[in-house]
Amino acid sequence: MSIKKKLLLQHLLIVSLTVVLLETVFFLGLITYYYTGAADMLKNHAVSSAHFANRYLELSGTPLQQSLPKLKEHFQIPQAEMQVLSPNGNILYSTVGFSQHDQIKTPDMKQLDASQANSWIGKDEMTHERILAVAIPLEDQGYPVGILRYVASLKNVDAMVIKLCTFAVLIGISIILIVMLLSITLANSLTKPLLEVTNASKQLAKGHLETRMNEHYRGEFGVLAKSFNEMGSELLRHEKMKNEFISSISHELRTPLTSIKGWSETIMTGNLEKKEETKSGLQIILTETDRLIEMVEELLDFSRFTNETMKIQRQTFLAAPLLHSVTKQFEKQLLAKKQKIELQIDDALELYADRNRIKQVFINIIDNAIKYSEQPGTITITCRQVKQAFVCDCTDQGIGIKTSDLGNIQKMFYKVNENSPGAGLGLAICQHILQLHHGKLTITSSYGKGTTISFTIPLLSSSFKSSGGSD
Incomplete structure (x- = not known):
């Protein structure tokens, strides 16, 4: 599966779950607000009506049957049907006319308590209409004489709830669609550069090294x-x-x-x-x-x-004899260019390194100094111990190196002058040899005045030498 599809599916899943959770919370709040609110309102009215009706029956001493018109006059509400039932559930009176219902046995009629009203939401047996019913007992001198019951149709409430739920669902779907469009745009913005990198990489793999990417991305x-x-x-x-x-x-x-x-x-x-x-x-x-x-x-x-198969074989040797033998190899070249080498080195300075590789470093550095010194001059080579390191500086009075070339001079195949002899590997190999010795090569130059090539090698301790340590 592509990254784009994965991003779209992940966004779709996250947004859909979020919308579903919010819609669920909204629906629960909506149902609570309308249905529970309607039931509480009807319960409150039923409790207050039953309280006053009980007081009326007690004070007037009139039987329930004779008090029905008064109860209708004072306690009915326009939003609901008011029913007065016998204690066993038979309808004695209804504001919409007497019904031929059998005994009412809906859940709101069970376990009635004079202090609070019971509510029930269900379907009317005759009309099959959803209704809300609230019932509370009527008492005379503390004895149950009937039941006051209010029945309200939920048709309008159901219609309002369905309308709001439908509206909420449409909003949720719209949010998902909008987010999906934004996700497609976002996925394209993420995958486009990746596709460009992929295509460019394929072109590079085919050898088209001039292939480039747009750099306008943020x-x-x-x-x-x-x-x-x-x-x-x-x-x-x-x-x-x-x-x-x-x-x-x-x-x-x-x-x-x-x-x-x-x-x-x-x-x-x-x-x-x-x-x-x-x-x-x-x-x-x-x-x-x-x-x-x-x-x-x-x-x-x-x-x-x-x-990366170059190995070094360490041994203990004096640096001065090695450097003298190397400079002797360049006598003819020095004579031909009327140059001379001045050596400053302690004869007792001892190294623990690969003698042949260090000789190779000396040869490359001195050869470069002679090669790029076009006029008579002096090449100064100074070797000394600085703390726990061997430091060698080779300074010539040659043509120097431009600043633009200085950063590349140690790279493989790089040559300042393409017509100069050699393959441009000398300094790169020297640097690698020194790295194997845990040393480093540095070059400083002033164009037109001369160049100093320096290298440093750690002087290993006697304990390392005796242990036969190697790289």
Whole structure:
């Protein structure tokens, strides 16, 4: 069952139950007001009439039969028939004429009490009309001599009650219909954005990443639409970066492979006696092979990163020797760009981490610093202990990073310059490595002046090391 149908059924059920309960209360109040009110009015009149009639009979000393005209004159009411009955229920006198009724045995005639009147609602045996009857005994000197009874037709009362009940039912039905129309409108307002989200999601699933939702909805649906569009934009950006990555990595792989193939053919078809040329070609092949291995390793790291299978193997090592060996790898690049590295590190600073992964972080950070420093300058690397953490800052005097790029620089495939070498994975992988070490990577930059890349790793306690703790 759809959400729309569920909402409509729920609203219909709640409103219908509410209307039925209110109608029930109204009907009970209506019946009480008209029928009980009529019975109470007739009872009050019967009690007061019987009281005065008893006083009259007592003071006048006239038998009941001779007092009937006086009783009719003083105690009848236009809204009801007044009857005077014998103690056994036979009609002695009626304001509408004597009837040939048999003995009256209706419930109002049972267990009569001189202090109060009995009432009964039922059907007249002759006319089959609904009536209200009230009876009270008449006494002379404390002895029952007859019964004073009033009978009123309920035809007008029934008609009024039916009319009001019908009117109330029509109002209730109207309320239900109005609420249902409002519920349909409300359900449409709720389900329309959900249907739009569903359809948009299907389009995204089919690969139409440019699909967007209207953001004019209010409240949570507006937030949902905005979040969906942001998700679509992010997916589209990732798809674009993925395609650019594939294009870039294809180009990156093609270049060394072309060099390797070209020099291999040159060596095979050339004069092997030219040792310098052969040695130069083999050196190029070796260099390009190393470059291919680095790219493959980066792709493997990317695969581990996306599949969350990258693991770290902790060991205790000194940070200074590792950093010195890494900087030594960049001597040729530093010489070519007339740059130098200044190291500030305590030789006794010890880490308990994955040595190869931390080396990878150092390599990526220093490589970026050299790559984006287009003029002679100094790269300063400062490593120190701050409380219980190892902190490393790498500051260059390069081109810097624009504020608009700074928030995306650590995302996968993101490159400030699309023509720059690499796949845009280095910093993203570094960040993941540091997260596995419970550390973090931060980048601050001033465009045109330089960039500082910092990372922090907690220095684990000796108790953790001795327990063989791992991530």
